[in-house]
Amino acid sequence: MRAVDGVSLKLEEGEVLGVVGESGSGKSVTMLALMGLIPFPGRVKADKLAFNGRNLLTISDRERRKLTGKDVAMIFQEPTTSLNPSFTIGFQLTETLRLHEGMDRKAARRRAIELLEQVGIPSPESRLSAYPHQLSGGMNQRVMIAMAIACNPKLLIADEPTTALDVTIQAQILDLLMTLQKERNMALVMITHNMGVVADTAQRVMVMYAGQIMEERSAADLFASPQHPYTAALLAALPERSEGGRLATIPGVVPGLYDRPKGCLFSPRCAYATEHSRNVRPALRPWAGGQIRCHYPLGDPERDAHIKKDHLVGTEAAS
Amino acid sequence: MIRFILTRLSLLIPTFIGITLVAFFLIRLVPGDPIETMAGERGIDAARHEQLKKEFGLDQPLLVQYGIYIGRVLQGDLGKSIVTRESVLTEFQNLFPATVELGVCAILFALVLGIPAGILAAVRRNSIFDHGVMGLSLTGYSMPIFWWGLILILLFSVQLGWTPVSGRIDVLYYIEPVTGFLLIDSLMSEEEGAFLSALEHLILPTIVLGTVPLAVIARMTRSAMLEVLGEDYIRTAKAKGLSRFRVIALHALRNAMIPVVTVIGLQVGVLFTGAILTETIFSWPGIGKWLIEAIFRRDYPVLQGGLLLVGAIVMSVNLLVDLTYGLINPRIRHTR
Numbered sequence: 001m002r003a004v005d006g007v008s009l010k011l012e013e014g015e016v017l018g019v020v021g022e023s024g025s026g027k028s029v030t031m032l033a034l035m036g037l038i039p040f041p042g043r044v045k046a047d048k049l050a051f052n053g054r055n056l057l058t059i060s061d062r063e064r065r066k067l068t069g070k071d072v073a074m075i076f077q078e079p080t081t082s083l084n085p086s087f088t089i090g091f092q093l094t095e096t097l098r099l100h101e102g103m104d105r106k107a108a109r110r111r112a113i114e115l116l117e118q119v120g121i122p123s124p125e126s127r128l129s130a131y132p133h134q135l136s137g138g139m140n141q142r143v144m145i146a147m148a149i150a151c152n153p154k155l156l157i158a159d160e161p162t163t164a165l166d167v168t169i170q171a172q173i174l175d176l177l178m179t180l181q182k183e184r185n186m187a188l189v190m191i192t193h194n195m196g197v198v199a200d201t202a203q204r205v206m207v208m209y210a211g212q213i214m215e216e217r218s219a220a221d222l223f224a225s226p227q228h229p230y231t232a233a234l235l236a237a238l239p240e241r242s243e244g245g246r247l248a249t250i251p252g253v254v255p256g257l258y259d260r261p262k263g264c265l266f267s268p269r270c271a272y273a274t275e276h277s278r279n280v281r282p283a284l285r286p287w288a289g290g291q292i293r294c295h296y297p298l299g300d301p302e303r304d305a306h307i308k309k310d311h312l313v314g315t316e317a318a319s
Numbered sequence: 320m321i322r323f324i325l326t327r328l329s330l331l332i333p334t335f336i337g338i339t340l341v342a343f344f345l346i347r348l349v350p351g352d353p354i355e356t357m358a359g360e361r362g363i364d365a366a367r368h369e370q371l372k373k374e375f376g377l378d379q380p381l382l383v384q385y386g387i388y389i390g391r392v393l394q395g396d397l398g399k400s401i402v403t404r405e406s407v408l409t410e411f412q413n414l415f416p417a418t419v420e421l422g423v424c425a426i427l428f429a430l431v432l433g434i435p436a437g438i439l440a441a442v443r444r445n446s447i448f449d450h451g452v453m454g455l456s457l458t459g460y461s462m463p464i465f466w467w468g469l470i471l472i473l474l475f476s477v478q479l480g481w482t483p484v485s486g487r488i489d490v491l492y493y494i495e496p497v498t499g500f501l502l503i504d505s506l507m508s509e510e511e512g513a514f515l516s517a518l519e520h521l522i523l524p525t526i527v528l529g530t531v532p533l534a535v536i537a538r539m540t541r542s543a544m545l546e547v548l549g550e551d552y553i554r555t556a557k558a559k560g561l562s563r564f565r566v567i568a569l570h571a572l573r574n575a576m577i578p579v580v581t582v583i584g585l586q587v588g589v590l591f592t593g594a595i596l597t598e599t600i601f602s603w604p605g606i607g608k609w610l611i612e613a614i615f616r617r618d619y620p621v622l623q624g625g626l627l628l629v630g631a632i633v634m635s636v637n638l639l640v641d642l643t644y645g646l647i648n649p650r651i652r653h654t655r
Contacts, residue, residue, distance in 0.1 A: 037557055039549075061563075069560030076551060084552040085650055086573040096559045131649045147559070 003042070003257065004029045004211040006284055008291070013154065014185040016178075018202030018219065020192060020234070022254050026211035027191045031157045035074055036064055052154060070100040073148035077160040079140035083132035089116075089143050090128030093150065100151045115146040119176060138169035142176070149180055155187040156180075162197070174201065195238055199223060204290075207231050210255050210265040217290030227288055227297040230266045251315055264295070272296055274310035320645075327638050334634060335627065339392065342626040343385055346619055352377060353401040353617040375401055377619075388623065397624030402616050407624035410609065416499025417487060418598070418605035422590045424521055425529035426583070433533045434579070437540025441548060442567060452537060459534035464593055468527040468600040475523060482523050485602035489516040528597040532586040539582045543575040550574070577648050584640030588633045 004026040011017055019027045033044045036056070049056040051072060056064060076082040084092060093115065094108035103111065109128070116124030119142040132140055141161060148156055158177060162170035178201055181188045190201055198205055198219065206216040207230065215228035226232040235241055236248040252269040255261060263280050267273040277295050284293045295310070296303045354363065354371045363371075372378045376387065391398060397407040436456075440449040476484045487501050488494065492513040494504045502521070505513035547553065548571055556570040594607035602608070606629065613621035644651045 032554075035558055037554055039554075065560040065562065067560070069558060074558045076555065078551055081551040082555045084556065084570050084574070086648065087570075095561070099559070099561060133650050144555075147555075 002211065004033065006293075007208075007211075007213055008284060009206060009213070009216065011155065011187050011189065013187055014181075016181060016188045016190060016201055016203050018190045018192065018198035018205045019208060020195060020198055020205060021208035022193060024210075024254055025208040027193075027208050028159050029211070030208070031074065031159060031189060031191060035068055035072060035157065037068075037074075066100070069096055070151040071153050072155045072157070073151070073153040074157040074159065075141070075144045075148045075161050078164050079144050080132060080137055080164075082144060083140055085132055087131075088128065089130050089132065089135070093128070093143065093147055096147055096150045111150070112146075115150055116143070118149075118180070119143070119146045120172075121146070137165050138173065141165060141169075141173055145173075145176065145180070149184070149186075152184060153186060155189070157189045157191070159191045160193070161190075162194075163192075177201075195234065196240065207234070210260065212265055212293060213284055213291060214266065214294070215290065215292050217288065221289060225299060227290075227292050227299050228294050229270050229272050229296075229298065232298060233271075264293075269315060271315050272307060272312065273314060274307055274312050276310035278313065324638070324642070327641065331631075331634055334630065338627055338630045339385075339389060339623065342623045343388060343619075344381075346614065346617065346622050347381065349614070349617065351617055353619060356615070356617045357402065392627070397627070398620035400613075400618055400621045402618050402621075407620050408628075410621065411606065411625060411628050413499075414604060414606050414609050416496075417501075417603060418591075418594050418607060420500045420502060421521070421524055421528060421597070421603060421605060422587075422594060424525040425590060425593075426532060426586065428525050428529035429532035429536050429586070430583070433536030434540050437537045437579075438544055438567065438572065438575075440537070440541045441544030444545060449541075453541070456534035456537045459530045460538075462530060464527060464531070464596040465600060467530060468523070468597060471523050471527060472600070483516075483520050485600075487517065487520050487603060488513065489520075492516060524597050524601045524603055527600070528590065528593045531589060531593060532583075535582055535586060535589075536579065539579050540575065543578045544571060547571045547575045573647065577644065580640060580643065580647065584637045587636040591629050591633060 007026075007030050009017075019030070021027050029038070029042075032038050033046075034049070034051075034056075036044075038044055046057060051067060054067070056067075083089070090109065090112060093112040094103075094105070097103045097108040097111055098105075101108075101111075112128060113124045116127060121127055121139060121142050127135070127139075127143075132143075135143070145161075156177075161177065162173050165173060174197065177188065177190075180186070188201075190197065192198060202219045204217070205219045205222045207214045207222075207228065209230055214230045215222065215226070217227070222231065223235065226235055230250075233248070233250045237250065239247060242248070250269055255265060255268070261268055261278070263276075263278040264270070264273070264282050267277045270277070274295070280295075282293050282295045284291050286292075287297055288299055296307055300306070352372070353375070354368055354377075358368075369378070376384060379387070388398070397411075399406050400410060403410070436452045440452040443449055472484055475481045483489070488505065492505070492508075492510050494501060494508050494510065494513055494517075497504050497507065501517040502514065505517045544567075548567075553566060553571055556566045561570070591607070594603075594605060595611055596607070597603065598605045598607035599611050606625065610622065610625050610629075612618075613625065
């Protein structure tokens with residue numbers, strides 16, 4: 001079983017990458033693989049997995065742990081369950097500092113207070129002795145962010161950091177993340193299923209569907225002229241882009257783990273599916289300054305001819 | 320917190336009434352009475368029987384007897400043994416340390432083996448080790464204690480001669496009871512070899528009494544650990560780059576111990592039940608053997624008083640366990 005398949009991506013220093021897709025499209029799993037956090041009994045098989053010039057596939061677990069939490073850090077969707085209920089905020093925050101930076105108790109405590117201040121937590125000193133259940137979800141997410149940036153990571157992965165929070169808090173947390181990203185010139189991966197968040201934050205966007213990359217391009221290009229029918233359908237379904245009338249939807253559901261279609265994974269739901277795309281899975285290929293996994297990119301001048309030749313069948317789910 | 324303790328203490332009252340009812344009436348349902356039992360096969364003539372019954376107050380109607388008994392209990396008087404004429408409380412105090420010594424050893428045995436076994440089984444789930452531990456613990460849990468004890472005696476005491484068959488210490492030694500715990504008293508005494516002898520005598524009873532708690536604790540630790548290991552905060556701990564050992568032994572174990580502590584508290588009641596059989600098999604002079612003998616002799620006051628005291632101890636230990644939750648689970652500490 002392949003939960004995530006054929007993912008190829010490259011991230012530069014200080015770049016913000018948005019990863020979008022429906023639930024279960026493999027956004028989180030891809031990033032957990034990068035962190036080495038794939039849960040039992042999953043495994044990562046990749047041709048290349050490198051960070052800062054180091055091959056993550058060949059270094060020892062010990063070496064890998066020196067990177068995770070220090071140079072590569074991650075924050076999660078549910079801040080309250082992501083913090084250990086049995087330990088104080090202070091303990092959980094200083095733990096990373098003492099492990100990776102070798103700080104003593106006092107220094108770590110001072111730094112922890114600084115960090116809590118930076119993420120906008122009022123009276124940080126007294127918060128150190130609080131337990132996660134005593135803080136709100138938004139506060140806990142700030143603590144998670146403080147923990148993640150504690151050792152000045154070069155890459156921060158934010159896995160739907162605002163999904164579990166109140167709408168009013170969401171904007172604050174996003175602002176905080178973007179401010180920290182700019183200040184520190186961190187690379188940031190923003191996993192979300194909210195296109196609005198991507199539009200506000202990301203320089204580059206990767207669209208995932210059923211464990212595969214469908215399209216990957218600069219955010220401006222992608223929003224202006226989506227190349228993949230799936231991306232186009234996602235954008236058309238945004239209320240912000242609707243031109244009155246009924247909101248566009250994508251018929252059908254994401255294929256499950258065991259009922260993957262033979263050809264293009266999106267073909268059962270694609271309005272432009274053909275006999276060819278039903279049977280042959282498209283490869284991820286360079287296209288229009290990014291990558292695409294589609295036989296018939298929307299911007300291809302010979303698109304109509306190709307579709308005609310391959311015999312259009314359209315959406316199965318809608319018929 | 321104080322309110323919590325008071326509520327829990329007030330729950331003791333109906334439990335105590337229940338214990339006195341059961342202990343009082345159940346033993347009287349057993350045919351025969353203490354006087355007949357004492358007289359044995361020689362028998363006793365009817366006039367003398369009546370006279371003795373009157374002396375012990377057994378000639379009164381049952382409800383009146385119960386009333387008198389409850390009245391005395393409320394004044395802190397548990398009565399005297401009909402057989403030994405010794406105060407029930409004194410007898411209990413003399414025998415209790417032996418049971419505590421055995422019980423503490425048994426629970427330590429169960430903890431020291433059960434928690435690591437449960438953790439390892441959870442961490443290496445579905446491995447041969449996991450299946451082995453779970454299979455053994457199911458066997459241990461379902462093993463009848465009396466049979467298990469006899470098998471161990473046959474193997475280790477009779478066949479191999481490694482351990483003594485019964486008793487708390489070799490008859491060669493006389494240890495002045497100070498604390499009542501032979502392991503401590505023998506260490507403090509001048510007698511050479513007494514400590515080793517006491518230790519030898521403890522091995523088999525400890526294993527026999529500790530088997531069921533060991534099985535329960537190992538299973539509980541495994542399932543609690545498995546649940547905790549799937550929690551988000553374990554993923555966070557791993558994402559921090561902490562070592563596998565620290566993630567398991569600190570971040571996971573601290574949370575997994577919460578349900579395990581509950582189970583350990585409940586095992587105290589199980590221990591007393593087990594002690595009755597274990598002490599009988601090994602002639603261990605403790606509360607369990609004392610109670611069993613009281614049943615055989617129809618020694619009503621001993622049984623009534625003994626059960627009441629055992630009940631009080633089990634409930635106090637459970638209360639103490641509940642109070643320690645706050646120490647390991649901050650969510651409970653702050654909401655009360």
